[in-house]
Amino acid sequence: MPQQLIISIRYQNDKPDVLIQKIVQFFDTSKEVDLNSDDYTTQFPEANGTKSFAINFSYKARDYKTAVYEILLKANKLGQFWTVQGPVKAKSNYFMMHIENDDRNDLPENIIGYRIILNSELS
Numbered sequence: 001m002p003q004q005l006i007i008s009i010r011y012q013n014d015k016p017d018v019l020i021q022k023i024v025q026f027f028d029t030s031k032e033v034d035l036n037s038d039d040y041t042t043q044f045p046e047a048n049g050t051k052s053f054a055i056n057f058s059y060k061a062r063d064y065k066t067a068v069y070e071i072l073l074k075a076n077k078l079g080q081f082w083t084v085q086g087p088v089k090a091k092s093n094y095f096m097m098h099i100e101n102d103d104r105n106d107l108p109e110n111i112i113g114y115r116i117i118l119n120s121e122l123s
Contacts, residue, residue, distance in 0.1 A: 003120035005059035010112040064093045079105040093120045
């Protein structure tokens with residue numbers, strides 16, 4: 001069963017298009033995401049000088065546990081010090097992790113942070 005993957009990038013100043021494209025290529029192994037399509041992307045309004053951009057798509061893995069493991073491995077290449085919540089089972093499987101640009105993490109200068117959410121309905 002495919003899972004839904006949502007990647008949110010919070011930034012200041014100009015939208016980091018090249019970085020967004022690299023992150024999508026990293027996680028979207030099926031190459032289905034079109035960054036120019038509203039079906040896959042959402043640009044959030046600016047708030048207090050912070051802008052956000054989200055990408056959502058189906059993440060294909062053998063099962064939910066494998067998907068969580070793969071995402072942890074891939075996310076670790078973006079930065080090391082993530083805050084993780086889950087995995088949790090309720091009406092759906094839910095896993096979230098986020099990273100902030102602080103002294104421990106070497107994120108690009110205008111990037112405030114990333115958030116990754118993996119969700120799948122229980123069968």
